[in-house]
Structures are given as structure tokens and as C-alpha cells.
Amino acid sequence: MSRSGPVKGLLVAVVASVAAVAGAQFHQHRHQRLPIVAGPAVARVASLSEYGEGLARTMADTKVFFLQGAEPGGSALIMAGTHANEIDALLSALIFVENAVVEKGTLIVIPQLNHSASVYTRPGDGCPLFYGIETPWGTKVFRFGDRGASPLDQWPDPDVYVHYPDAQLLSFLDARNTNRSWPGRPDGLLTERVTAAVMRLLAEERVDIALDLHGAETMFPVTNCIVAPERSMRIATMASMTVTAMEGFENHVEPSPKGFRGLSHREIGDHSDTAPFLLEAPFPFLDQPTGPKTRDLLMTGRDPFLLSLAGQQKLFVPYDESGWPIEKRVGQHCSVALEIINQFSRKRADRAIRISEVPRYADLVRNGVGFYFHDPSKADPARVHLD
Amino acid sequence: MRGTWRVAALLPLFLVALATVPFHASGQEAAPKAALPVLTTSAGQSADVNTVNAIMEQAGIKYDYCDVPTAAMLKSGVGLGGAKAKPGFHIESTTDLAKFKAGTPYRTVVFALGASLKGMGASGLTVETEVRRVTDLIQYCKQHKIFIVAVHAGGQSKRGAPGSDNEKMIDAVAPFADYILVAKDGNKDGRFTKIGQDKGIPVSQVDYALGMVGLITRLFE
Numbered sequence: 001m002s003r004s005g006p007v008k009g010l011l012v013a014v015v016a017s018v019a020a021v022a023g024a025q026f027h028q029h030r031h032q033r034l035p036i037v038a039g040p041a042v043a044r045v046a047s048l049s050e051y052g053e054g055l056a057r058t059m060a061d062t063k064v065f066f067l068q069g070a071e072p073g074g075s076a077l078i079m080a081g082t083h084a085n086e087i088d089a090l091l092s093a094l095i096f097v098e099n100a101v102v103e104k105g106t107l108i109v110i111p112q113l114n115h116s117a118s119v120y121t122r123p124g125d126g127c128p129l130f131y132g133i134e135t136p137w138g139t140k141v142f143r144f145g146d147r148g149a150s151p152l153d154q155w156p157d158p159d160v161y162v163h164y165p166d167a168q169l170l171s172f173l174d175a176r177n178t179n180r181s182w183p184g185r186p187d188g189l190l191t192e193r194v195t196a197a198v199m200r201l202l203a204e205e206r207v208d209i210a211l212d213l214h215g216a217e218t219m220f221p222v223t224n225c226i227v228a229p230e231r232s233m234r235i236a237t238m239a240s241m242t243v244t245a246m247e248g249f250e251n252h253v254e255p256s257p258k259g260f261r262g263l264s265h266r267e268i269g270d271h272s273d274t275a276p277f278l279l280e281a282p283f284p285f286l287d288q289p290t291g292p293k294t295r296d297l298l299m300t301g302r303d304p305f306l307l308s309l310a311g312q313q314k315l316f317v318p319y320d321e322s323g324w325p326i327e328k329r330v331g332q333h334c335s336v337a338l339e340i341i342n343q344f345s346r347k348r349a350d351r352a353i354r355i356s357e358v359p360r361y362a363d364l365v366r367n368g369v370g371f372y373f374h375d376p377s378k379a380d381p382a383r384v385h386l387d
Numbered sequence: 388m389r390g391t392w393r394v395a396a397l398l399p400l401f402l403v404a405l406a407t408v409p410f411h412a413s414g415q416e417a418a419p420k421a422a423l424p425v426l427t428t429s430a431g432q433s434a435d436v437n438t439v440n441a442i443m444e445q446a447g448i449k450y451d452y453c454d455v456p457t458a459a460m461l462k463s464g465v466g467l468g469g470a471k472a473k474p475g476f477h478i479e480s481t482t483d484l485a486k487f488k489a490g491t492p493y494r495t496v497v498f499a500l501g502a503s504l505k506g507m508g509a510s511g512l513t514v515e516t517e518v519r520r521v522t523d524l525i526q527y528c529k530q531h532k533i534f535i536v537a538v539h540a541g542g543q544s545k546r547g548a549p550g551s552d553n554e555k556m557i558d559a560v561a562p563f564a565d566y567i568l569v570a571k572d573g574n575k576d577g578r579f580t581k582i583g584q585d586k587g588i589p590v591s592q593v594d595y596a597l598g599m600v601g602l603i604t605r606l607f608e
Contacts, residue, residue: 234441238445255434
């Protein structure tokens with residue numbers, strides 16, 4: 001045995017140990033389930049694969065919650081987790097699922113649209129695998145996901161992603177992005193099968209409006225806004241003006257570009273009878289020039305580098321020492337979503353949707369996000385769903 | 388946690404309250420009055436024209452809308468001569484044709500002020516050609532005694548340094564308007580107030596764009 005033998009052996013042992021620890025963490029992240037307590041209005045919990053057989057028995061299949069009103073009316077869909085690293089969307093969707101009382105019409109919620117992305121992490125960025133939300137009954141733990149589906153579920157990536165059906169050439173990264181794969185196709189890539197299933201759901205359930213919840217960098221101009229195509233523009237504008245005037249946070253409307261394909265706010269409008277809206281809340285965690293991607297940054301949005309950039313007027317949102325805390329971001333999503341539903345219902349009384357018991361911006365700023373989550377250990381086990 | 392219904396129930400009261408906000412008039416004391424039929428359009432092709440149309444709808448005012456009308460189209464009156472929407476050219480007609488048949492001359496034009504290079508590009512315009520188009524419309528309105536309303540609803544994001552695109556649109560319309568409506572954030576430097584004082588134009592400032600609903604209702608009463 002050479003003299004370097006023990007060194008080589010030690011190195012192999014170190015690498016194997018690191019791989020074993022990381023592998024165990026990744027395995028836990030991929031298989032840990034999120035308990036969701038079905039609120040009073042949840043009448044049915046389906047799997048998205050019921051609308052797209054190609055999703056059955058894949059990691060892309062995901063839960064669909066149907067919240068039914070006592071009176072018939074219209075139908076709204078709230079989607080979160082299109083980008084599983086934009087956590088405010090998921091938290092807002094769960095607040096609707098666990099608390100909403102639907103008095104008229106139907107509310108459908110898909111909390112983790114790109115489920116495969118929610119069981120994948122962001123390699124190389126040092127992002128946390130999990131984060132916790134403090135509640136009155138303890139810490140509720142969530143997986144921190146990625147922007148795109150896991151390559152364990154959809155691989156290999158193409159050199160260039162060719163959008164269906166417009167054949168627009170997009171980045172290879174966007175092949176795993178469910179906000180570039182609309183309207184999808186039942187026999188396409190896994191991400192295309194997800195969006196194709198939602199398109200079928202929109203048609204079969206006669207969904208009037210679809211809200212896709214996101215978070216965006218503070219250095220990106222399309223933030224703090226509703227993105228809307230022509231058919232949604234009037235409702236979006238009224239919703240934006242109303243929350244700005246009555247709830248004290250800035251919100252504006254961005255027109256959906258016609259030439260940029262694959263996005264929910266464009267393709268749902270072009271390929272269905274549903275009016276789409278994409279909601280962006282400011283999410284400093286996504287900005288590139290920040291300090292370490294810590295859980296604290298995730299929760300508070302406080303970062304000294306962004307503060308410096310704000311002083312140089314490089315940000316597209318107001319920013320001070322308080323950052324952009326999670327209560328404000330989730331509060332904005334809840335208020336804007338409720339206001340869009342309200343404005344739609346005012347225009348279309350025959351298809352109105354009436355929802356109560358969902359907190360608005362001021363409620364969330366006052367009480368915090370965790371206040372609205374229910375303890376799964378105290379709930380009726382039949383009402384607890386693992387997603 | 389009855390927030391949704393609290394807000395919904397308070398909205399009408401809020402709009403009434405906003406409608407009674409004291410008038411910040413410059414140059415004349417009486418609230419101006421405008422007549423129908425009315426055309427809404429953009430000066431600068433920003434999305435703020437959607438805000439203006441939403442305000443008109445909320446105020447219950449029927450209107451025609453075109454993003455890039457020419458003076459010749461304006462001359463065609465209600466229905467804009469039957470022009471049809473196409474890429475880069477938007478048109479909408481909600482004017483009550485029972486009251487104002489097609490071709491009835493417009494008596495009011497509402498301009499939404501705010502520049503968007505993306506919006507102008509989509510309509511094949513540059514800042515210069517857009518200013519020229521708007522100037523032609525203003526001249527036509529002046530010659531035919533058409534009431535001009537300038538609306539600046541975009542706040543600070545639709546302002547800029549002197550000579551910038553947004554300021555060029557303001558220069559093209561506001562000094563020639565018969566009435567100026569501005570959201571507070573867009574008038575932090577008092578630019579619209581000064582134009583009103585210098586030119587004798589009534590100026591109404593509101594805290595938020597939603598507050599313009601009541602003022603537009605009163606304008607067309």
C-alpha cells in the first residue's frame with residue numbers, strides 16, 4: 001500500500017459522509033408532506049390527475065381543493081406554487097383553503113401547482129430546505145421549493161425549449177417552468193401536462209376567473225402589480241385602484257404582452273373562456289444582490305444591500321429598514337385576490353362569487369400569517385390532507 | 388375577520404366621500420361641466436388609459452375609446468367612422484347610440500397622460516410622432532370648442548425630469564386643457580397646480596385615482 005493510501009481513504013470517507021448527509025436531507029425534503037386542514041367550505045379534494053391522466057402516479061400530481069358555496073354562482077380558481085420558491089403564494093392559498101367561507105359560487109384552490117418544483121431545492125444558491133411559520137400552536141414547517149420542476153421528474157432539458165403551440169424559442173431552463181408551459185398538452189413534457197390538466201379543469205368546471213399568485217424581485221419592474229390581458233384589464237384596474245385607495249398599499253396593473261408566450265396571464269386568456277390575472281407581490285429573497293439567502297431574509301425581506309440600492313433609487317418598490325415582511329406580502333395577495341373576485345362579482349352578478357372569513361392586508365399585518373393556520377393534530381383527521 | 392364585506396360595504400360610502408372632497412380650483416371657482424358624447428384616449432400610450440376607462444365605467448359614463456385616434460377620426464364623431472380594432476389599434480364604443488347616433492360630434496375628449504415606450508412601440512409610434520398626433524387632436528378640439536380633460540392618474544411613476552417622455556406628454560396636453568385631474572403623487576412638485584394657475588385652468592387633486600370617480604360623475608352631471 002502506498003503512503004497516499006490512507007489520505008485517499010480519508011478523502012473518500014469525507015466525501016461519502018457529506019454525500020450521505022446531503023442525500024438524507026434531500027430525501028427528507030422530497031418526501032416530507034405538508035398537512036393542510038380543510039376549512040369549512042371545502043367540499044371536495046381532488047387530484048389534478050383527474051383532469052390529466054398523464055399526471056397520475058407522478059410527482060407532478062397535486063391536490064385541488066373545491067370550496068363550495070351554499071348558493072350557486074360563478075367559479076374562481078386560485079393557483080399557487082407555480083414557482084415553488086415564491087412562498088407567499090402558497091401561504092396565501094392555504095389561508096383561503098383553511099379559513100374561507102364561500103356563501104355563493106365556487107372557489108377552487110391549487111396550493112402547489114408545480115408540485116415537482118416543491119420537492120426540489122435550489123442547488124448552489126444556499127437556500128434553506130425548509131422554513132417555519134410561527135402559529136399559536138407551534139411552528140408549521142414548509143418545504144422551500146424551486147422555480148422549476150425537479151430534474152428527477154423531468155429530464156433531460158432540451159437545448160432550446162420550443163413552446164407549444166406557438167413554437168416560440170425559449171430558454172432551456174423554462175422547459176421545467178409551469179409559467180412558460182401554458183396552455184400545455186396532455187402528452188407533452190410533465191410541465192405541459194400540468195398546465196393542460198388545469199386548462200381542462202377550467203373548461204369542465206366553467207371557471208370564470210383564474211388567479212396565479214407569484215412573488216417578484218424588488219429590482220424587477222413587474223412587481224407589486226396585477227398582470228392582466230385585455231379581457232381582464234378593467235377588473236384588474238378597478239381592483240388595483242380600490243386596494244390602493246382603501247387598504248394603503250401600492251398596487252398597479254401591467255398589461256400582458258402578446259408576444260411573450262407560455263405565461264398563464266396570456267395563454268389562459270387566449271385559449272379559454274376564463275379571465276386570467278397574475279399577482280406579483282414584492283419578494284426581496286429573489287433579488288440577486290442580497291446577503292446570504294437565510295430564513296430571516298425569507299421572512300422579513302430585510303437586506304442591507306437592497307437598502308443601499310433603494311437609496312440609489314434602483315428598486316421598483318418602496319424599501320426601508322423594515323424590509324418587506326411576510327405579513328405584508330401575504331396580506332397584499334389576500335386583499336388583491338379578494339378584490340378581483342369582488343370586482344368580477346360586481347360586473348357579473350349572474351356569476352357572482354361571495355367569500356368571507358379570509359383576512360385582508362390589515363388583518364395579516366396585525367395578526368401575522370401563522371394566526372390563520374389550524375393545528376392539524378387537533379383537527380378531524382378526515383379534514384387533514386397531506387400534499 | 389369580516390374584512391371582505393367591510394370593504395365591500397364601505398366602498399360606496401368611500402366613493403361618495405371622495406366625490407365631496409373640496410375642489411382645488413385654480414383660475415375659476417365653479418366646478419367645470421362637460422357634455423356628452425365623450426371620447427377617451429391616451430397621450431403617451433401608457434396603461435393609465437385603462438385607469439381612465441375604468442373610472443368612466445365606474446362613474447356610469449358611456450364613452451367611446453380609441454388609443455390612437457387622428458384628428459380625422461375625431462371629426463367622424465361617435466363611432467369614429469366605423470373604425471375597427473386591429474393589432475396596435477384599440478377601439479371601444481359604449482356610447483348610447485339611442486341618445487347620440489353614429490357621427491354625432493364629440494363634445495368632450497379625455498386624455499390619459501403618461502408615456503410608455505412599449506405602448507408607443509406597439510402602436511408604431513415614437514415620442515415625437517405621438518406628441519405630433521396629440522397636438523393635432525388638441526388643435527382640432529380648440530377649433531371646434533370640444534372640452535378637453537387632462538387626467539394624470541399614474542402618480543410619480545408617470546412623472547420625470549423636464550424634457551422626459553412623461554413631461555412631454557404633460558406639456559402637449561395640460562396647458563391646453565379645460566380641466567385637469569391629478570392624483571396627489573403625480574403633483575408633488577406642484578406642476579399641475581402651477582399650470583392651472585398660469586393658464587386659468589381648474590385643477591382637481593385627489594389622494595388616489597379612485598377618487599376621480601366622483602369628480603367625473605360631477606363633471607358630466
